[in-house]
Amino acid sequence: MSVQNFIPTVWSETLQKALDEKYVGVANCSREYEGEIKKKGSRVKILNVGDISVSDYTPNCDMSSPESLDGTTLELVVDRAKYFNFQLDDIDHAQAVPGLMEAAMKNAAAALAKEADQYIYSLYDQVENRVYCDIINNDYSSILHPFLEARTMLMKSGVTDVNDIVFEITPKAAEELLKKEISLSSDSADIFENGCIGKIAGCKVFVTNNIYIHEGASANHHYCYARSRRAIAFAEQISEIEAYRPESRFADAVKGLHLYGAKIVYPNEICVLDLSIE
Numbered sequence: 001m002s003v004q005n006f007i008p009t010v011w012s013e014t015l016q017k018a019l020d021e022k023y024v025g026v027a028n029c030s031r032e033y034e035g036e037i038k039k040k041g042s043r044v045k046i047l048n049v050g051d052i053s054v055s056d057y058t059p060n061c062d063m064s065s066p067e068s069l070d071g072t073t074l075e076l077v078v079d080r081a082k083y084f085n086f087q088l089d090d091i092d093h094a095q096a097v098p099g100l101m102e103a104a105m106k107n108a109a110a111a112l113a114k115e116a117d118q119y120i121y122s123l124y125d126q127v128e129n130r131v132y133c134d135i136i137n138n139d140y141s142s143i144l145h146p147f148l149e150a151r152t153m154l155m156k157s158g159v160t161d162v163n164d165i166v167f168e169i170t171p172k173a174a175e176e177l178l179k180k181e182i183s184l185s186s187d188s189a190d191i192f193e194n195g196c197i198g199k200i201a202g203c204k205v206f207v208t209n210n211i212y213i214h215e216g217a218s219a220n221h222h223y224c225y226a227r228s229r230r231a232i233a234f235a236e237q238i239s240e241i242e243a244y245r246p247e248s249r250f251a252d253a254v255k256g257l258h259l260y261g262a263k264i265v266y267p268n269e270i271c272v273l274d275l276s277i278e
Helices: 008-022 090-095 100-126 140-156 171-179
Strands: 043-048 072-077 080-089 130-134 165-169 196-200 203-207 213-215 220-228 232-244 251-264 270-277
Touching: 008 100, 008 232, 008 251, 043 232, 072 251, 080 100, 100 220, 100 232, 100 251, 130 140, 140 165, 140 171, 140 196, 140 220, 140 270, 165 171, 165 270, 171 203, 171 220, 171 270
Parallel strands: 130 270, 165 203
Antiparallel strands: 043 072, 080 251, 165 220, 196 203, 213 220, 220 270, 232 251
């Protein structure tokens, strides 16, 4: 690829596809609010509609007056802006196998996806629902308890389908599950979701390195998630992507700008699993 052959729209779509293939935290968010995002600070409107009542119907009797829905509008602020900017020397490019620039773009996507996923998991401090488990001072059988407790908590909060609940855990937490030889059920569809290792009580389990871990003196706190797929809204845009020739180099360069933001929109449908692990 050269600057002359660079088509921004095509490469934006290529970058977006590569991002989607790397996401774990973002992939488990609601993304239906994505729209025209032009710059950092843009706002995306999210409309929440209240619950609808159901009444008994009696033939030949008038129905009650239609209830007024309590619609509320939330705003998601696109407050994150991350960019990449890399170059490939002409000599390296000429000697390389075809696809070097494509491979570089995939690496750029992986770096951007990591930043976005880490941002999703940094929202843990805004979550009020908490389940605690000290893995150090209990035997490994206790590791399953917080998952089941969080599952029950979310279902009591209105999540009616366990298939809509996901657990997102660290590799160390996954290790503790496997030490107890807990069977993670699976089906063929699971393998198509990045990071999914199976199910606990019908809820998919995802493993990622991007969950926040607080390092303590005797143990580390892994702030894992249990949530519905609509609990957090995420909006993004590949705002700019451009190929150019650096003035002081014989090289092709590419730079791109990734704009995004996230918001907890259903706070009762997300729970932090505070797992204390040595």
